[in-house]
Amino acid sequence: MRVLGSFLLLAAVPVTLAVKSHDFKTCSQAGFCRRGRALSARAAQHESWRSPYTVDADSLTISTDQASFIAGVKSSLYPNIKFGLEVRVHEDGVVRVKMDEVDGLRKRYDEAASWALIADPKISNNIKWKVGKKDARAVYGAKKDVEVVVSFEPLKVTTFRNGKEQVVLNGRGLLHLEHFRTKEPAVAEIPESEVPEEGLDVEDAQKVLKAAKPTAWFEGEEEDAYWEETFSSWTDSKPKGPESLSLDITFPNHGHVYGIPQHASSLDLRTTTGESPYYTEPYRLYNADTFEYLADSTMSLYGSIPVMHAHSTDSTVAIFNAVGSETWIDIAHPSASSTETHWISESGILDVFIMPGPTPKDIFAQYSGLTGTQALPADWALGYHQCRWNYVSSDDVRSVQQKFDEADMPVDVFWLDIEYAEEHKYFIWDKKTFPDPVEMTNDVAAASRKMVVIIDPHFKRTSSYPVYQEAVDRGLLVRQKDGTSEYEGWCWSGSSAWVDFFNPAAWDWWKTLFKTYSLGDDKFSWTQSTDDVYIWNDMNEPSIFNGPEISMPRDNVHHGGWEHRDLHNINGMLFSNLTSQAITVRSDPPKRPFVLTRSFYAGSQRFGAMWTGDNLGTWEHMAVGIKMVLANSIGGFAFTGSDVGGFFGNPDPEMLVRWYHVGAFSPFFRAHAHIDTKRREPYLLAEPHKTMVKNILRRRYSMLPIWYTAFREASTTGLPVARPHYVAFPKDEAGFSLDDQYFIGSSGLLVKPVTEKGATKASVYLPPNEIFYDYDSYSLYRTAAQGKSVEVAAELSQLPLFIQGGSILSTRERPRRSASVMRRDPFTLQVALDKSSSARGELYLDDGVTFNHEQGQIVWREFRSEKSGKGIKLSSRDLTTQNLNSAVDSVALTTYDAANAYAQSLASVRVERVVVLGLGAKPTKITTSTGKELQWEYVPGISSSEKKEGTASLLVIKDPAVSIASDWEIVVQA
Structure with missing residues (x-):
């Protein structure tokens, strides 16, 4: 445990402590945040407020390649302080805006971007700046519909699309780089020779000097925590003095903003300022051990990704603010269609990347072009992970594995927390409790499983x-x-x-x-x-x-x-x-x-997985964990999840079953528990809850091909695995604030976890002009020009799960003990037809362990259903060949052979069943392209014309025996 104040460590007698808000700063307790908010308040009080920063037109230069605008910047506050501005346009249309102090007393921290970026972005060679008296501007894009404008007096950077403002930097005049300065003597240190008027005492003299200070209107009259700051019992010396960065970023035509993880709050970010804010504190980015955190708060948590999406029915734009210091972000919505944000950072340079979109898919491509994509994990890492603080011995680990097998429950990984290490000296095993770590690991590996150690x-x-x-x-x-x-x-x-x-x-x-x-x-x-x-x-x-x-x-x-x-x-x-x-x-x-991290920054997605930290076993934390997973996904970190069951507390069986549903449909699926909690491995549950969880685990494993294919897409395009509604349906305004349901990759799977105690039904929102099928009951739902909410059954054993019409899912339905032993299992294809009897899906496979996929040792297939007479034609074809030279979704291979060694190794892996939903007529004959006639069963659908709902027709094609790695066709005649 930890007892703050006495610094006593008694790990053998742990104590659960609730989050104490007084352990963490509010904005009013952070000097630079106070200064930033005060600056904003002064601006709001004066209609004629004007930024003191202007572009020195005489210093302006355009780089020889026309891609960069470079100029000096002056401040009317401090005429002797110099700043440098550079605006670049990248090949993909991203605009980078940098501003730094020039020839200052010290150097500002300018390395944040170097840790986040995968490489120096390539500058566009198709840009031509036009410089006028009041501004400089460049028009670009394939349709010449994007424009960036640098206004000179005052300094402002604006991006437009089709003449419509998208992103504005310093539009409200809150830009301020606190320049480095020397410490002025305190009042008591002012020599009498410097007293400005005869007869004034020293204190009065100081008041006169401050009153005459030309910057009072902008920086304020007081030097607030410039050189030292105290919080609780700690004093922070500030040898460099004030160096904070304030910047307002406005999205004039975008009413919704998302991102800036990590916070326990809604996906659609709330207001923090104005007449009736939802929160009174700004969103804070400051990586902190906020254990037992609040379930609805702007408090900082374990990681920080300073990226924000702004969305409307017209377009999606985003910014990445490359700053590594503590940052506070105020959000306001002056109208339903616009958003104002104010970013206040303790130190660093201005280094902002403006991503023009215009679609969510474009934004993810642009952001991953900067910071990289999610690493493609090993296939076993997508299975179920079992952890607690702590499995107490090597025999305990063996016993847990044995009980999973006895219960016939799949699991891939067993975890060890800090007690495995002698005196918490990591890498050094405690010989009393773990005398045979290699043998223990080998016993786990013999069952095709892994260990994770802290x-x-x-x-x-x-x-x-x-x-x-x-x-x-x-x-x-x-x-x-x-x-x-x-x-x-x-x-x-x-x-x-x-x-x-x-x-x-x-x-x-x-x-x-x-x-x-x-x-x-x-x-x-x-x-x-x-x-x-x-x-x-x-x-x-x-x-x-x-x-x-x-x-x-x-x-x-x-x-x-x-x-x-x-x-x-x-x-x-x-x-x-x-x-x-x-x-x-x-x-x-x-x-x-496989590395799981608690703390992270932009670019962390390139190296592993993260989880949402020390949550509580409450319904509120279960619900907010879904929102946090989606927010982290927006930040580019797709391999994310929350501790199933909550780290603290003892959830009852109902809560635990619901949480397993949540975990099974999270990219990272781990159960974890505090050392003080009761053992809650799933095999310990009594019936019927034990069977419920077993079925949930088995469903996760049956869908591993879907998850793995979604991770392939994330690793190549940057698109998230857990996908919010606005990403999947960017024109459907009714879904822009949805964060309790989401899609799994591009699979067409829509999931709505139940996070309310005692619930037996759930309301699910379905987007317009679509068909959705209930995954289990095959109930059919149609929507028209407007989306609609439908009420569905959600008993404890049920999870609202839907397949979007037009999707083809690949699953493996044979129960196994771990992911590794499933690699040669046959497949089931589930075909959910849309209104035109069409459907499409993908399946990606590789060896799941090595990096051989980077040399083309893969199977990447596209499955299609197309209307053929009154029936349909199903087909499979190689996708890598199609996309080898594609700039949209390339596997980045220089050479590829569809008959590669890995593909040949899967020649005998077959499709053992095809399930077709929504076929309009009973088949008369089903054959393969080789003429082989197949066996099948057909159950007609039951429709309700009044609600345009009912039960879909069901066609089951039995063992077509076509290879999962080969081209083939199946013709359904009707």
Whole structure:
């Protein structure tokens, strides 16, 4: 446990503590946020408010390639302070706006983008700037419908589409880079010689000086927390003085905004300012260990991705604000069709990427072009993960595995929390409870399963711990504010130190620690591990029990001399990114890593998975977990989920069953529990709940091909796996605020988890002009020009789940103990016909473990249904060949052979059943393209013309025996 204040660690006697709001700052307790909000208030009070920043037209230059606008910027507040502005247009239409202080007393932190971006974006060579007296502008895009305008006086950057404003920077005049300055003497230190008027005492003199201060109208009359700040018992020295960044970003024609994870709140972001705000606090981005967090709050949580989508029926746009320091974001809706936001960051440069869209799909392509796509996980990682704090011994792990098998419940991964490690010295097993870690892991692996073990970033400060001692000897630890002394904080290990992963010298060293063989020369490596052990990175915000806001002091020093305040939100990302690389290179040939991280930043999706942290076993937390998964998906992090059952508490069987439904339809599916909770492995449930959960687990496994195919799409296009309604139906305004139902990839699966106690029915919204089929009952629902809500049965054993007409799903229906043993199982194709008797679906397969897919060792098929007379024709064809040269959805292969070795290995894997929903007439004959006649059964549908609903017709084609990896046709004559 942790007892804040006394810094006592008694891990053997844990205590559950509820979140204490006073442990974390509000905006009014953060000096720079106070200053930023006060600036906004002053602007609102004056109709003639005008930004002091102007473009120096005499300094303006256009780069030789015409892609960059470069100019100096002046401030009427401080004529002697110089700023530089650069506006670039990328090949994909993204506009990058950078502004930094030039020749200042110090350097502002400008490295945030370098950690997030996958590469320097390619600049467009089709841009031609037109410079006038009042502005500079460039028109571009395939239809020449996008325009970026840089207004000179005052400085403002606006993007347009078809002459309509999309995004405006500094339209409200709240831009302010607090320049570096020297500390002015306090009142008592003013020499009498500087008293401006004879007869005034020193205090009166100071008032006169402040009254004459030319910046009072903009910066305020007081120096509010410029040089030092106190919160609770901690004092933050600010040796660089004020350096915050304020920026207003307006979306004039977009009434909905999404993103900026991570918060426990609705997907459609609420107002935080104005006459009647939903929240009174801005959304905060400051990675923090906010355990037992509130279920409806703008409080910061474990990760930060400063990306925001703005959406309307006309278009979707987005911005990525590349800043690594603490950031607060106010949101207002001056009208139903526009949104104003105000971003206030503690430090950093202005570095904003404007993504023009105009569709959600375009936005995800543009954002992933900057920060990368979700890594394609190993196939087993999409199975069910069983965890608790803590499985107490190696025999306990073996027993849990045995009981899963006895209950005939599938599971892929068993997890170990911090108690496996001797005195919480990570990598070092506690020999009393885990005397045979390699043998234990091998026993788990023998059943085609994996282990995940926690590695936290705090290292016990003792010379007997080789990992810590090596870090000391190499000079790799984070330093105190003096820049030389090792920083000491308290965490699970007691007195602890933290590796500075901003130091490149730490990178290769960290990778060596995960080698499962001896390195010799007394160097440490994890010889008591195997390639079947994967990693969980927790506490990497960083969480420090005796630190301010349970984290690291902001004036600590990292590599390069940067203060922790500058890069706090990036810090945790480096830990998990390097761990992922370490897991990858420990094997020869490399295998896909699995690393779960609690803390994250933009770009973290390239390296693993995340979860929503220490939630509570309540209905409210179950519900908000869905919204958080969707928000993280918007931020590019598709491999995400919440702890099933809640980390804290003892959910009753009803809640647990409902939560398993939620987990089974989340990209990352893990049950986890606090050390104080009762054991709640699913096999411990009494009937009928035990069978309910077994069926839920089996459904997850039957749908693994759907999930894996969705992850392929995420890994190549950036589109999320869990897809909100506005992404799937961007023109359907009635669904723009929906965040309790969502789609799974492009599969056509629509899920509405039930998160209310005692519910027996649920209301599901269906978009316009569509057909939907109930996944289990085959009930049919049609919508017209307007979408509609339908009430469906939702008893405890039921999950509202629908197939959109026009979809083809690939499933594997044979129950297995784990994902790995399913790789050669046959398939069932479920064909849900649309109004024109058409349907389409995809299936992606590879070996699920290695990186051979990058060399074309894959199977990627398209299935189609097309109307043929009164019947239909079903077909399968290779998709990789079609998309090899596609800029829209390419697998990025230089060479490809449809008869690759992996595809040949699946030649005998067949389609064992085809289910067709919505066929208009009873078949007369069904044959393959080779002339083979197939067996089938047909049940006609039952319609209700009044409601345009009923039960769909059902055709089951028995064992067509066509290869999943080959071209084929099945003709249904009717």
